[in-house]
Amino acid sequence: DMLLTHAFGNFRDLLFDVSVHPCMGLYLSHLGNRKPDAVAQTFPDENYAREVMQLFSIGLWMLNPDGSRQLDAQGQPIPTYSNANITEFARVFTGLSHWDSGFNGYSIDFTQPMIGWDDEHDLGPKTLLLGATTPQRAASLDHNDTATLLDVNAAITNLFNHPNVGPFLGRQLIQRLVTSNPSPAYIGRVSAKFANNGAG
Numbered sequence: 001d002m003l004l005t006h007a008f009g010n011f012r013d014l015l016f017d018v019s020v021h022p023c024m025g026l027y028l029s030h031l032g033n034r035k036p037d038a039v040a041q042t043f044p045d046e047n048y049a050r051e052v053m054q055l056f057s058i059g060l061w062m063l064n065p066d067g068s069r070q071l072d073a074q075g076q077p078i079p080t081y082s083n084a085n086i087t088e089f090a091r092v093f094t095g096l097s098h099w100d101s102g103f104n105g106y107s108i109d110f111t112q113p114m115i116g117w118d119d120e121h122d123l124g125p126k127t128l129l130l131g132a133t134t135p136q137r138a139a140s141l142d143h144n145d146t147a148t149l150l151d152v153n154a155a156i157t158n159l160f161n162h163p164n165v166g167p168f169l170g171r172q173l174i175q176r177l178v179t180s181n182p183s184p185a186y187i188g189r190v191s192a193k194f195a196n197n198g199a200g
Helices: 012-019 022-027 047-052 083-092 146-160 165-177 186-194
Strands: none
Touching: 012 047, 012 146, 047 083, 083 146, 165 186
């Protein structure tokens, strides 16, 4: 249903809605994900932080617009993210839970997106990809819990603007909808169209 809703929309909106959907939160364990606790030696779950990069947006390796891998000076593929990036993104996806049952509660309504619970969110600054950062956040005084969603939105925008998204997703869409072995030129045309905001 979500893919149908977003079929002719913007990928950034789809990625955000997937990220705050309670089914995805339950499946990849970021629903009810708590901020780190130095005393208890607990850390946020990293499942969704890893998968949103590896599977849903940028993939494992830096790509050229035609889908070929970028190589370093030694001829080795360049990773798109590190374990440190996973840790930082895991901090982003803390403080999300059901809208109707409290942070620790369990809802029977999986049609509404998760909301932010600032008391359970890591409010500290975070380093995202390609040098982007989030600022120190303050918990909402009026309990609108906006700090959590500001961080989530920043991370989704960071992923959406990554140069890998066009070639990474383009190849997969071509493979599933058109042909299983697309040429680099075909991937390049799809990537160029993806990167164009309609104004060149």
